[in-house]
Amino acid sequence: MTRPAPLYTEEQQIIADSVQRFLQENYSFDQRQKAITSERGFSQEHWQNFAELGWLGLPFSEEQGGFGGSLKDAAIITGLLGEYLAMTPYLTAVISAGQVLANFAPGNVCELVEGSKIVSCPHFDFENSELTVSKQGGAFTLSGDIPFLPYAESASSLVLHAEMDGDWATFLIPTDSSGLNLKSYKTYDGGRASDAELQSVPAQLLSAHAKPALEASNLATMALLCAEASSILWALEEQTLAYLQTREQFGQKLSSFQVLQHRLVDVYVNCQLAQSMADDAVEAVSNWASDAPQRVSAAKAYIGDLGRKIGQDCVQLHGGIGMTNDLPIGHYLKRLTAIDRLYGDAAWHRNQFAMFAETK
Amino acid sequence: MIAPTNEAFRQEVREFMRSNLPDDIRAKVAEERMDLPKEDQRRWHRILDKQGWAVPSWPKELGGSGWTDEQFYIFERELSLADAPRNTVYGVGMLAPTIIEYGTDQQKAEILPRIKNADDFWCQGFSEPGAGSDLAALKCKAENKGDHYLINGSKMWTSEAHIADRMFGLFRTDSLGKKQHGITFILVDMNAPGVEVSPIKTFDGGGTEINQVFFTDVKVPIENRVGEEHQGWGLAKYLLSLERFGTAEVSRSMRTLQRLKAFASNQTRGNLRLIDDPDFKQRLTRAELTLRAVELTEYRLLFGGEPAGAEASLLKLKGTEVQNDILELLHDAVGVHALIDMGDPEEAGELPAGPEEAGYAARAHFNFRKTMIYAGSNEIQKTIMAKAVLGL
Numbered sequence: 001m002t003r004p005a006p007l008y009t010e011e012q013q014i015i016a017d018s019v020q021r022f023l024q025e026n027y028s029f030d031q032r033q034k035a036i037t038s039e040r041g042f043s044q045e046h047w048q049n050f051a052e053l054g055w056l057g058l059p060f061s062e063e064q065g066g067f068g069g070s071l072k073d074a075a076i077i078t079g080l081l082g083e084y085l086a087m088t089p090y091l092t093a094v095i096s097a098g099q100v101l102a103n104f105a106p107g108n109v110c111e112l113v114e115g116s117k118i119v120s121c122p123h124f125d126f127e128n129s130e131l132t133v134s135k136q137g138g139a140f141t142l143s144g145d146i147p148f149l150p151y152a153e154s155a156s157s158l159v160l161h162a163e164m165d166g167d168w169a170t171f172l173i174p175t176d177s178s179g180l181n182l183k184s185y186k187t188y189d190g191g192r193a194s195d196a197e198l199q200s201v202p203a204q205l206l207s208a209h210a211k212p213a214l215e216a217s218n219l220a221t222m223a224l225l226c227a228e229a230s231s232i233l234w235a236l237e238e239q240t241l242a243y244l245q246t247r248e249q250f251g252q253k254l255s256s257f258q259v260l261q262h263r264l265v266d267v268y269v270n271c272q273l274a275q276s277m278a279d280d281a282v283e284a285v286s287n288w289a290s291d292a293p294q295r296v297s298a299a300k301a302y303i304g305d306l307g308r309k310i311g312q313d314c315v316q317l318h319g320g321i322g323m324t325n326d327l328p329i330g331h332y333l334k335r336l337t338a339i340d341r342l343y344g345d346a347a348w349h350r351n352q353f354a355m356f357a358e359t360k
Numbered sequence: 361m362i363a364p365t366n367e368a369f370r371q372e373v374r375e376f377m378r379s380n381l382p383d384d385i386r387a388k389v390a391e392e393r394m395d396l397p398k399e400d401q402r403r404w405h406r407i408l409d410k411q412g413w414a415v416p417s418w419p420k421e422l423g424g425s426g427w428t429d430e431q432f433y434i435f436e437r438e439l440s441l442a443d444a445p446r447n448t449v450y451g452v453g454m455l456a457p458t459i460i461e462y463g464t465d466q467q468k469a470e471i472l473p474r475i476k477n478a479d480d481f482w483c484q485g486f487s488e489p490g491a492g493s494d495l496a497a498l499k500c501k502a503e504n505k506g507d508h509y510l511i512n513g514s515k516m517w518t519s520e521a522h523i524a525d526r527m528f529g530l531f532r533t534d535s536l537g538k539k540q541h542g543i544t545f546i547l548v549d550m551n552a553p554g555v556e557v558s559p560i561k562t563f564d565g566g567g568t569e570i571n572q573v574f575f576t577d578v579k580v581p582i583e584n585r586v587g588e589e590h591q592g593w594g595l596a597k598y599l600l601s602l603e604r605f606g607t608a609e610v611s612r613s614m615r616t617l618q619r620l621k622a623f624a625s626n627q628t629r630g631n632l633r634l635i636d637d638p639d640f641k642q643r644l645t646r647a648e649l650t651l652r653a654v655e656l657t658e659y660r661l662l663f664g665g666e667p668a669g670a671e672a673s674l675l676k677l678k679g680t681e682v683q684n685d686i687l688e689l690l691h692d693a694v695g696v697h698a699l700i701d702m703g704d705p706e707e708a709g710e711l712p713a714g715p716e717e718a719g720y721a722a723r724a725h726f727n728f729r730k731t732m733i734y735a736g737s738n739e740i741q742k743t744i745m746a747k748a749v750l751g752l
Contacts, residue, residue, distance in 0.1 A: 001748060005665075007664065007665050010571060024651075034746070038424055070528075098475050195718065241750055255750075255752050261743070261750070261752050262742040262743070263752055264746065264751065264752070265742040265745045265746050265749075268749060269674050269677060269678060272661075273650075273653040273654065273656075273657050275657075276656035276657040276660050277653050277656060280656050289737070298649055298652055301649055302649045302650070302653055314366075318564070330489070350645045350646070350649070351645075353648075353649065354641060354645045354648075357645075357648065
């Protein structure tokens with residue numbers, strides 16, 4: 001084993017073992033390929049299993065119906081989901097939207113934890129939101145276009161943000177609202193998403209001063225994406241190493257060629273560095289450290305670039321077989337590439353990091 | 361990741377540096393000089409010795425500090441951030457622990473106090489013209505003549521041989537069998553008849569750092585052998601495994617990065633500050649992020665529980681790469697005045713033009729290419745990891 005043994009607490013080890021066991025049995029690569037081509041892009045039965053196994057409630061407090069775990073615990077789940085390429089609404093529902101609900105509508109968390117309702121929310125840059133709010137009496141309606149709501153077609157409600165009275169407000173709307181039109185599509189990493197058009201859709205105001213909570217939910221999502229990428233990288237490293245130790249050309253194992261050994265070492269070394277950054281980001285959001293934004297941006301920028309590079313290298317090291325759809329390798333590359341697109345790409349986070357570094 | 365939190369200790373070291381580090385020495389280190397003249401090294405060593413910090417890694421009864429790993433980590437960081445020279449490496453960090461582990465009582469009594477007091481400076485005679493990365497191929501011969509060894513041959517790339525009083529080296533005492541067998545660890549007086557030191561000029565244009573050392577019928581008393589005859593390879597492996605802290609040069613790179621950022625904030629390119637130039641900012645931020653990743657990895661590997669194996673190789677590889685990226689940026693930031701050739705910094709006059717960084721940026725940029733070559737080239741580190749970690 002080249003991957004460092006994780007430093008889990010006893011409880012975290014139990015979580016990791018249970019997730020691992022479930023995914024081993026239910027998310028072989030073939031099963032995964034079936035799931036992503038199913039109607040919703042994931043198995044609702046498995047989603048129910050996630051609820052029963054307690055994964056959905058993990059990062060919510062016990063009063064909210066959760067299990068009082070931390071984001072660090074949730075990172076164990078997203079990491080393993082990534083490693084099995086298990087595409088589900090977990091991140092968007094439990095973290096991105098879920099953490100906002102936990103702040104402003106704790107009563108809605110219960111349905112989420114039970115697995116009966118899924119919630120989606122838009123991409124991180126809420127300050128570019130084109131939604132407009134109309135207020136009539138105490139009632140609000142939303143209008144405008146919102147791109148890229150992950151798994152919105154499977155969601156029962158959407159958490160949406162808009163500028164209101166010079167501040168950022170967040171609203172909840174049911175997905176069966178009249179005036180809401182979803183255009184849904186597949187994404188290249190095997191996921192699903194929708195663009196939404198809203199025409200005077202009645203909305204429930206969750207908070208008129210949502211900015212800090214939205215930023216916190218963004219940071220948590222970013223950190224967990226880093227954790228997912230870090231796990232994927234180790235999986236790639238292990239599978240590529242194993243393949244080069246098996247495949248023979250010119251009468252010898254590929255792993256006996258020094259040029260390939262050195263490239264594998266580069267992959268290994270970069271996995272170690274990426275993990276350090278991801279661990280630090282998850283640590284930062286778990287404690288809500290004051291420098292969390294900078295640490296998360298450091299990790300997301302670094303992993304955004306490096307993850308894609310390692311993914312590309314591992315396809316190259318596999319050769320022709322790495323190009324095939326039947327091997328996970330290319331799908332890992334696609335997921336790593338998608339992760340860099342989500343919640344700010346490497347260039348965006350590099351600028352953020354540089355900004356924080358300069359003001360310090 | 362939580363950095364070491366011994367704030368009281370950090371403040372103590374910081375305060376000590378502020379009050380005790382001589383300005384002239386600080387100024388030399390601030391110009392990215394790794395090798396200082398002997399008298400500067402001795403002066404700084406004795407200042408540290410008075411405080412009980414000259415040989416911190418030694419056992420306490422021999423003058424060591426008894427620090428925790430966290431304290432060593434902090435000490436190394438604060439030294440670099442204050443532009444202090446690091447503790448002398450060959451005597452204090454390499455030979456002494458080897459003598460403590462393998463030496464006779466007489467060797468310990470003779471050698472260790474003279475290192476601690478900076479009476480003797482040591483150099484390391486390992487590499488040879490035909491034995492670099494393939495160290496075990498070394499040929500420099502030591503014949504056992506009963507009461508002495510007779511040494512003939514040469515050592516190559518020997519850092520500080522020109523200022524050293526003594527050398528610890530690996531010599532060939534037997535050429536039958538495996539090449540790792542028949543190597544003996546011997547201590548040689550640099551003033552002994554037949555020892556000749558020939559400096560090797562490096563292309564960076566700075567002063568002498570490395571040398572070739574020639575041995576012609578050099579007689580060395582048999583008591584100068586450390587450990588068993590023919591068994592020196594084991595000692596060398598032990599000695600080379602000692603350096604856990606600092607192989608990544610993280611602290612030094614952090615200090616260089618501080619200097620670079622301060623400089624780039626004060627320079628303009630067109631109507632932008634250099635630090636706001638989009639291309640420069642990209643490169644700077646990438647280097648800063650990589651350094652951060654190396655720093656966090658160093659901390660995780662050294663303090664984070666289970667050993668990963670070959671940690672030192674990983675850290676050396678990435679640390680020296682990013683160190684060179686940062687120094688290259690500093691050179692680029694200086695602009696055209698980086699071209700000024702200042703020669704040997706010990707003999708350099710006034711900088712004729714340009715910002716003060718012009719006085720050293722090019723030398724440092726070119727000189728530090730060595731860090732990716734010495735102490736096991738970065739390619740050797742990859743081969744070590746392929747074997748030790750990936751099992752290839």
